[in-house]
Amino acid sequence: MLGRFISRLREAESGVAAATIRRVRDEVGAGAPSAWIFECDVLQPGMFTAFFQSAPVNLRIAHLLADPTDPQVRMPAAALMLERQGAFELLPSAELDLKPGDRLLFVGDNSMRRLQRRYLTEPGTVSWTLSGTEPPRSLVFRWMHRRLRGAV
DSSP, rough: OHHHHHHHHHSSSSHHHHHHHHHHHTTTTSOOOOOEEEEEOTSSSHHHHHHHOOOOOOBBBHHTTTTTTEEEEEEEEEEEEETTTEEEEOOOOOOBBOOOTTTEEEEEEEHHHHHHHHHOOOOHHHHHHHHSSSSOOOOOHHHHHHHHHHHH
């Protein structure tokens, strides 16, 4: 995907390359960032939750840039390209709604990559980021939550 990004960047207008460098410096900082792919694979528990469980908002790129340990904090990473059904979009907006099967090329520090992977593996993290509340995880607390919701 990084090769396709570079190829499309070369084909784009000269201003796109400058905008890419600005975005990386503004959102990631100086230095040589790592690149990785994030796949919105619904077979992953977090993505299944994001796309098929009722959530107050749609999953957006901005959610994947939020620190999963504190969603109010933005991680120093940037989305460089979105691949959706064979079409590519350079420098997608953070407010873009994601769809199952989307693939994103991100750059940032390796620690950001590890944090972002939590959105794939932890449904509770996705729910917390989308709704602002962390769902109960243990059997007892889920039971209590259902009982309290039913009583209201």
